[in-house]
Amino acid sequence: MNKLSFKIGVLFFLAIFLLESISMFFLHNTIIHSRVHDELSALQTRGNNHREILEAAFHEETIKHIALMESRTDTQVILTDQKGKIVMSSNTVTRNMRKIIQSAPKKVPHDGLILEEDWQREAYIASVSPIIINNEINGYVYMFQNTQKIKDLISGLNRHFLLAGVLSLLFMFIIIIFLTRFVTLPLIQMSEATKRISKGDFSVSLPKLRKDEMGELGESIMILAHDLELLKNERDEFLASISHELRTPLTYIKGYAEIARRKDTGVEDLDKYLGIIHEEAVKLSKLVKELFHLAKMDENNFSIEKEPVHLRPYLLGIAEKFSLALKENQMELVLNCPDDLYSCLDPIRFEQVILNLLVNARKYSDPFTKIMIDVSEMNSKLHIKVADQGKGIPEKDLPRIFERFYRVEKSRARALGGAGLGLAIVKQLVEAQGGTIHVTSRPNVGTTFEIIL
Structure with missing residues (x-):
């Protein structure tokens, strides 16, 4: 899981680093372009301002005034006549300036133009503005600015971007650490929980779960652990019950068979022992047989x-088959079923359901009581109730009566021959046919099983 944290962290880092690098690159270029453009525009505007003054008053005093003003700034003005001869300069004219002046085009628009804008390789940026008086060009105003100022500006900007980039990376690194920990910590805890589950320890607990996919996964693991614990307990109880249920009749069979084999056993006792062996x-x-049925249903x-x-007619046929057993207990079966009701079901499997419920009702009811089968239709669903007038089931036992080998009164149930599998089979057969079964009971009043199809 630490490898997962590292991978997620690297993935986050690369994604954010790439996004930030591209953003910083375009922002840096945009700002530099904007600043250089502003400097060039300001230089050209300054030259146009001088040109306007000279067009209004083109005489020596004005020229000296312009030269004096520019001598105190970081820019330099050069005035030439219409043939390119230098008339005035606010500072010393360098070779580079002369080269730029000589490269100026013959036709210059009245608004002027930029002569040199390569601030990275050249010593100066420059502009030119023509002086037009009476529709004739009287000269040109050349403006120069040392590119070192722009380079210093860009250098400072680069330092700020570098500092911002380093701080962003540091901040991003811290955020990624917390983010990956936030994402992977629950995964690490879930991994530990699943390892404990795989070793048979189902008493796992996870911290307060978040309300997202990670929380849903954690909740699923908790549910899985709980279900596995229940399954393990049921399996252990199931195996213990099977062992007990098989051991009891086998013990009887083995014990009475050994007694029957004795030479001093009389004929009367031998018949008695053989009867017990046959019964067990x-x-x-x-x-x-019941375990075989359950195994097939599970699979x-x-x-x-x-x-x-x-x-x-179908239920009357089942009642007829069961009438002899009821007569032995002096009990009565009452069937209430409208003649016009039909249902789509497996008659053989459903007969097993009804017979199991009737056998259960007969076992736990006293003589001279009734068993009622009541059939009705409500909301397009078929309701079949099997009710007895027996001693009932305690409320605490109702949720578990459909569990395998579960018996309310184990001693009495064993005496009556029950293994605690009948109702488990009933529930699975009903559900296999798309139905549900519910039970209600009141002590000393009776129990009602309701099947809804």
Whole structure:
């Protein structure tokens, strides 16, 4: 993860450095161009001002006055006649100045023009303005400025840009450190959390999560850890329950088989022991069968074949199959189902659901009570309720009754032959057919399972 921090930091640095370099380059060039243009414009304007004064009063006193003014500035004025002969100069005329004057074009617009603007290679920048009196050129005003002033200005500007660039890089470096830490610290914490999860430690906790994609990822990891912890606990409980449920009948079978093998065992006792062995073998077979069903459902390795089913005859057929078991307990089954209701479901799988609920209701109800199957349609959904008048389920146990091997009263359930898998199978079969199942119960009043399709 430190490598990730470094990579993100380098990426941020290169991106911002490139953006800042391009911005600084264009800003630097724009400012330099603007400053040089201002100097050239100011020089040409100054020459035009002198030209206007001379056009208004072209005599020796005016010429001396202009020369005196320019001698005290950082610019130099040179006045020539129409043939290019120097008439006046505010300072010494250098060879470079003469060269620039000689290179001046013959035709110069009245507003003047820039003769030399290469401030980087030449000693002077220069402009020329023609003096026109009575529509005739009487001479030219040449303005010169040493380029050292511009170079000093640009040099100072470069120093400021360099200082600004260094400060920007330093500030950018600090920001990137905090930014990469802000981005990668949660990732580092999540990496540590996932490592602990991979080692089987699900008691992970992450700091206060941000409300962004990073926070969503952290929340997903927390949910994953919680789900894995629940899965581990359920697996351990499941394995313990399987071990117990298999051990009990196997212990009976092994124990009574050893007794039956004794030579001193009488015929009557032998029949009794063989009966117990057969009973425990049946329980074991039923348990293995239920586990097989659950395994196939977990792997989605079983098929649901739906077809239109006329509910009233269908449920009456199931009730008829279950009537003998109810007579043994002196119980009554009441079916309330309109004759015009149809549903698209898997009749074989759904029969298993109803029978499991009826078996569950019979086990935990007293004789001379009723089991009711009530079917109705509401909001285009089919509601099937299986209710008993048994002792009910405590409220604290209701959320867990669909868990595998979970039993409200373990001793009584084991005595009645239950392994705690029936309702788990019911829930998965209902959900496999696109439905839901809910349970409500009141102690000593009864329990109602409601299937919604």
